[in-house]
Amino acid sequence: MKKFTSILLVFLLTLSLSAVAFGQSLMVYSALHEYEIARILDAFSKETGIPTDFIRASAGEIVARVSAESAAPRADIFLGGPGDSHAVLIPQGALLPYQSPTAADIDDFYLDPEYHWNGFYLGALGIAINTERFEAEIQPLGLDYPKTWEDLLDPAYKNEIVVANANTSGTGYTFAVNQLRRLGEGAGWDFLDAFHENVHHYTRSGAAPARMVGAGEFIIGITFGHDILKPLSAGYPLKLVYPPNVAWEIGGVSIIKGGPNEEAAKKFIDWVLGQEAGQLHSDLSMRISTRTDVSLPPGATPLEEIVLIDYFLDWAADNRVRVLDEWSNRYE
CATH class of the missing domain: 3.40.190.10 (Periplasmic binding protein-like II)
Incomplete structure (x- = not known):
């Protein structure tokens, strides 16, 4: 019994010292x-x-x-x-x-x-589409599923798009920079201005649009593909599209x-x-x-099968404050 007690005390002391060494x-x-x-x-x-x-x-x-x-x-x-x-x-x-x-x-x-x-x-960023609402509300207008970023500018999507706030979310910032790097800053801001007309609101969380579109609250959401795959694999009526020249x-x-x-x-x-x-x-x-x-x-698309834009981490980091200031002035 004494031997067992001694071993137990040594064990507890070791745990205690470990906690001290690494903080609480x-x-x-x-x-x-x-x-x-x-x-x-x-x-x-x-x-x-x-x-x-x-x-x-x-x-x-x-x-x-x-x-x-x-x-x-x-x-x-x-x-x-x-x-x-x-x-x-x-x-x-x-x-x-x-x-x-x-x-x-x-x-x-x-x-x-x-x-x-x-x-x-x-x-990589992707477009989440609620298939039930799209087929009931958008297809009768003669539109096919969006395949490109420009397809999202159609007035049929007014107030039916959600994407994250570029200030609070890395996903939202990646989407904004995607357009600036894809088109050049002048045309990129013109695209974001036109896109803004169809946005219902900007979420705080980058993954939220996939959940909201899956639940049928909105028809279109922009977020990373893996965040769309989760509700898609759970059976929600979603379609995932990777448009050409997409950021990753x-x-x-x-x-x-x-x-x-x-x-x-x-x-x-x-x-x-x-x-x-x-x-x-x-x-x-x-x-x-x-x-x-x-x-x-399971279900993931290898990046080599997606038409990706050139990686722009250094530019995104170096221009972050300037881009976010401009984004806030335009959309908040």
């Missing part, structure tokens, strides 16, 4: 869905013994929060959201460079050259510099860039992993 919890700010975050962090804690906590927000809101807290950071990890949402924090000195040994298994194209952030998933993202993860649990944050980066975590994330989210040894999610 690893705090994660994440732009992923709450269910995905909870499952990912639960798996990490079970494997490492490091406790976790998280706050879910859109990528734009996380950027604003990390910037505001830069003098006294409260979180350790920024998980998810387009790479430019991470890159915009680099000049502020808000991210801690860390070259994880696990990153060696990922193509350098998906990693920040100085390892301020690491890409762990990929995704490298979803990032980074360490917040000066956070309370730096060593635990590094362990998380090592873990989340691994094969098992990558497969778990893809299975949960239907996103495409940057790792070649992670299976493609």
Whole structure:
């Protein structure tokens, strides 16, 4: 009995020292869905013994929060959201460079050259269409399913389109920059002005349009394809269209510099860039992993089968403040 008690005390002391070493919890700010975050962090804690906590927000809101807290950071990890949402924090000195040994298994194209952030998933924007409402309300007007961005400018879609706010959502910002880079800034803003006439409202969350269109609240929604695949695979009456010259993202993860649990944050980066975590994330989210040894999610379209616009992360990060100011002046 005494031997058992001694072993138990040693075990509890080890756990206590681990908690002290890594703080009470690893705090994660994440732009992923709450269910995905909870499952990912639960798996990490079970494997490492490091406790976790998280706050879910859109990528734009996380950027604003990390910037505001830069003098006294409260979180350790920024998980998810387009790479430019991470890159915009680099000049502020808000991210801690860390070259994880696990990153060696990922193509350098998906990693920040100085390892301020690491890409762990990929995704392209798509158009979500409620098939029941489209066939009942739009097809009788003589219109076919939209195939291009310009098709969405038809007056038949007035007040029937939802997309995320570019200020609060990385998805919304990606959509806006998609048009500016596809057409050039002058014609791009002209397109967004015309598109705005058909928008019912701009959501705070990037994934919300897929859910709203799936539920029949609106006919058209713009969001990333993986966020459309989820309600589509659940049986909602949806069609997913990838228009030509569509933007795509490298979803990032980074360490917040000066956070309370730096060593635990590094362990998380090592873990989340691994094969098992990558497969778990893809299975949960239907996103495409940057790792070649992670299976493609069911129903997902490989990026090489989509007509993608040239990647524009650096431009999106360097021009973020200017573009968002202009977007706000026009549409808020």
